[in-house]
Amino acid sequence: MDQQPGFIAAVEEARQSVAEGGLPIGAALVSKDGKILGRGHNMQIQKGNATLHGEICALHNCGRLPTSAYEGATMYTTMSPCDMCTGACLLYKMKRVVIGENKSFVGGEDYLLSRGVEVIVLDNEDCKQLINKFIKDYPDIW
Amino acid sequence: MDQQPGFIAAVEEARQSVAEGGLPIGAALVSKDGKILGRGHNMQIQKGNATLHGEICALHNCGRLPTSAYEGATMYTTMSPCDMCTGACLLYKMKRVVIGENKSFVGGEDYLLSRGVEVIVLDNEDCKQLINKFIKDYPDIW
Numbered sequence: 001m002d003q004q005p006g007f008i009a010a011v012e013e014a015r016q017s018v019a020e021g022g023l024p025i026g027a028a029l030v031s032k033d034g035k036i037l038g039r040g041h042n043m044q045i046q047k048g049n050a051t052l053h054g055e056i057c058a059l060h061n062c063g064r065l066p067t068s069a070y071e072g073a074t075m076y077t078t079m080s081p082c083d084m085c086t087g088a089c090l091l092y093k094m095k096r097v098v099i100g101e102n103k104s105f106v107g108g109e110d111y112l113l114s115r116g117v118e119v120i121v122l123d124n125e126d127c128k129q130l131i132n133k134f135i136k137d138y139p140d141i142w
Numbered sequence: 143m144d145q146q147p148g149f150i151a152a153v154e155e156a157r158q159s160v161a162e163g164g165l166p167i168g169a170a171l172v173s174k175d176g177k178i179l180g181r182g183h184n185m186q187i188q189k190g191n192a193t194l195h196g197e198i199c200a201l202h203n204c205g206r207l208p209t210s211a212y213e214g215a216t217m218y219t220t221m222s223p224c225d226m227c228t229g230a231c232l233l234y235k236m237k238r239v240v241i242g243e244n245k246s247f248v249g250g251e252d253y254l255l256s257r258g259v260e261v262i263v264l265d266n267e268d269c270k271q272l273i274n275k276f277i278k279d280y281p282d283i284w
Binding site: 044045048049050051056059060062063064065070082083084085086087088090091092108111 | 186187190191192193198201202204205206207212224225226227228229230232233234250253
């Protein structure tokens with residue numbers, strides 16, 4: 001699962017955010033037939049905007065697709081999704097959420113499961129290193 | 143409650159969206175000490191972006207405030223909040239969500255209550271008229 005294009009894209013996005021001075025969190029949305037519909041990274045610091053989490057930015061970068069395009073999709077994210085991003089996955093009827101790591105933060109995983117969404121936690125070393133370095137370097141922002 | 147500045151702002155935002163050819167849904171976030179932190183309206187049609195719901199746009203228009211600024215706040219919205227916007231209210235630890243109408247759609251009200259958020263439904267005539275007119279005029283978009 002770590003080698004899925006969607007997950008690789010999510011980690012690339014997290015690294016891109018670091019390069020921009022932002023939070024190291026990325027996401028990619030992949031349709032049920034395997035197409036990357038959108039990818040993005042947390043832009044809270046870059047844009048000074050509280051809603052621009054990684055998953056929201058990935059959805060943002062999909063544009064406004066027909067509802068059917070999202071159904072059965074998989075959201076890949078480098079970190080456990082917060083309540084807002086959990087809700088976004090539910091809103092768009094995603095089938096699966098693949099999470100890079102949930103050691104730094106545990107979001108709405110149980111709620112996703114209770115609503116019938118498959119949740120896979122990879123415990124990925126790259127994701128853990130990215131977030132741990134950020135927490136160490138910028139404890140005030142984290 | 144219909145005469146609260148936050149609710150009046152939310153309805154004004156919904157009307158503004160109609161004037162722009164958008165969905166008639168508006169929101170305003172009011173701090174625990176009564177200050178409007180941000181207001182906004184659904185911009186999905188105007189910006190071709192699936193994430194730009196009214197509540198998200200109101201948060202967007204707050205900028206990136208300290209977490210403490212949101213705590214205990216009230217989200218006023220003209221329509222029952224979807225799963226994403228429900229999650230956004232939880233993420234920012236809002237105390238209360240005031241909903242103009244929930245006849246056209248019922249979102250995450252029960253989940254908000256289960257997480258300790260106060261939910262008030264106004265069953266407001268202006269909100270019902272705005273959304274009913276949109277559903278009648280644009281059934282394909284709705």
